[in-house]
Amino acid sequence: MSSKAWGGRFSEQPEAWVDEFNASIHFDKTLIQYDVQGSIAHATMLAKQGIISDTDCDQIIEGLNAILADYEQGKLALDVSLEDIHLNIEHELIKRIGDAGGRLHTGRSRNDQVATDMHLYTKAEVSQLIDLIISFQQTIVKIAESHIDTIMPGYTHLQRAQPISFAHHILTYYWMLERDKSRFQDSLKRIDISPLGAAALSGTTYPIDRHETQSLLDFSTIYENSMDAVSDRDYIVETLHNISLTMVHLSRFAEEIIFWSSAEANFITLSDAFSTGSSIMPQKKNPDMAELIRGKVGRTTGNLMSMLMTLKGLPLAYNKDMQEDKEGLFDAVHTLKGSLRIFEGMIDTMTVNVDHLQETVYNDFSNATELADYLVNKNVPFRNAHEIVGKIVLWAIQHNVYLLDVPLEQYQSAHESIEPDIYNYLKPENCISRRISHGSTGQEAVKKQLEIIKQNLN
Structure with a gap:
């Protein structure tokens, strides 16, 4: 005879290694x-419906709370032969309170029980992820407000393109995170559904009240189809997708942090608290936290x-394969929560090397587009201007100078309309200030962007 909760029709016990696998x-x-x-909500509903007695309900609730307290204090031993947390709790409850504990599972299956647990877990964790994203966004905004006038090179193809505001660059990640936050918030509509009952x-013959347990567990609604209730894992796929995309955004940001903190760029200096050293090269300071986030x-x-x-x-409906829905979700949630906390701390404590950034944009050709616009x-x-500027850039490269160093006579030989004001026009800070279109890198446009953000950040 099997000792399993489902062992009535079985005559043999599985071997220990089979239990372990299962x-x-x-x-x-x-x-x-x-x-x-x-389980407390289910027991409360059963008593209200007269399916179990109030005395049994009180014993069940008291027993469940005691079991949870013992677990949290490290006093509850879990048995692998009991398969899962549900049967471990039920077995412990029956051991503690007797027959009343055996009545808890009335009108319920492990199928809707685990589905309920997963909905509750996912709802709670997604809410925490949203809070962590908001906190990260607030840190980005704080940094941006301090660096509206800080100039840096903007890149395309990882080649210097045009001078931009450091604030404008970092706010790009605010907006990526804003979309991530929005996806998580929207997903709560599909997470916040009760499968219990x-x-x-196929449902149950007992006169349960699914709306009562929905209310007790603070779910927004219930599944209208019992088979859908126990087989749906769309909300887990959606949560994993949202986590994956958020992690991709963090990875892109991490890649920039890694580059910015390199000796070749030297745009930022990371705090020692978010860096590590080398076991052989004593001079090294590695951006390991950013690299780990990128790798995860x-x-x-x-x-x-x-x-x-x-x-x-x-x-349809339930299959044991669905047991595989948990580890990946738990791991993904843990990974994103840790990555958001680490990343926020990493950028909050970094130093932006303002003077070096300023020097950098004075020693490149990222103001070439401005020269074309001048013409x-x-x-x-514009097409003619583009060709003219290309030839001027080629001349400057051949003579080892930048556009601000090109002699006026050389400019005027390229096109007679170029006047002495070209040097002021080409200064990086003026290149940025002339960007006035909505959402652009100009200081006033960035300030407007921050106003919009502050109206919406919550």
């Missing part, structure tokens, strides 16, 4: 607080792909 207790213990929360797949995108993307592959061939303002067609 079990999920090693990772689904993460759900214990949500399992207790769901769907039972195994492989984990989160892999978790998304794994979940999609798990679901792609599953028939356009002299009624030269």
Whole structure:
């Protein structure tokens, strides 16, 4: 005779290694607080509906709270032979309070029980992720406000392109995170749904009240189809996607941090608290936190792909494959939460090397477009202006000078309309200040962007 909760029709016990393979207790213990929360709501509803007595309900709730407290204090031993957190709690509850504990599972299956736990977990964690994103955005805004007038080279193809405001550059990541936040917020509509009461797949014959447990667990609505309730993992896929895309954005930012902090760029200096050294080269200061965040995108993307592959061939309703929905989600959530906290601390403590950035844009050709615009303002067609400036740049390269060093006679030989004001026109700070279009890098445009952000940041 099997000792399993489902062992009535079985005559043999599985070997220990089979139990180990089948079990999920090693990772689904993460759900214990949500399992207790769901069970308390279920017991409360059963008593209200007259399915169990008030006395049994009180014993169940008291027992569940005691089990959770013991777990949190490290006093509860979990048994792999009991497979998962749900059966471990039920077994412990029956051991403590007797038959009343055995009545808890009335009108419920592990299928809707675990689905409820996962909805509660995902809802709570997504809400925390949104808060962490907002905090990170606030730090970005703080940095941007301090560097509206800080000039840096903007890049395309990782080649110097045009001078831009450091504030404008870093605010790009604010807006990426804003879209990430919006996706998480929208996903809550599909997470905040109660599957409790769907039972195994077809509902139950007991007169339960699903709306009561929905209310007790603070879900916005319930699944209208019991099979959909226990088989839906769309919200997990969506959460994994949102995490993966947010991590991609952090990875892009990390790549810039890594480049900016290099000796070749020297745009920023990272705090020692967010850097590491070398075991052999004593001079090294490595941007390891940024590199780790960049590397962890492989984990989160892999978790998304794994979940999609798990679901792609599953028939309705519940299948054991769905046990694989947890580890990847738990890992992805943990990874993003850690990455957001680390990244916020890393940029909050970094030093922007303002003087070097200023020097940098004076020693490149990122003001070449301004020269073309200057000629356009002299009624030269842009295509002609582009060719003229290209030839001037070539001359400057050949003579090892930059555009601000090109002699006036050389300019005028290229085009007679160029006047002495060209040198003031080509200064990087003036290149930026002339950018007046909405959303541009000009100081006034950046200030307007920050006003819009402050109206919306919450």
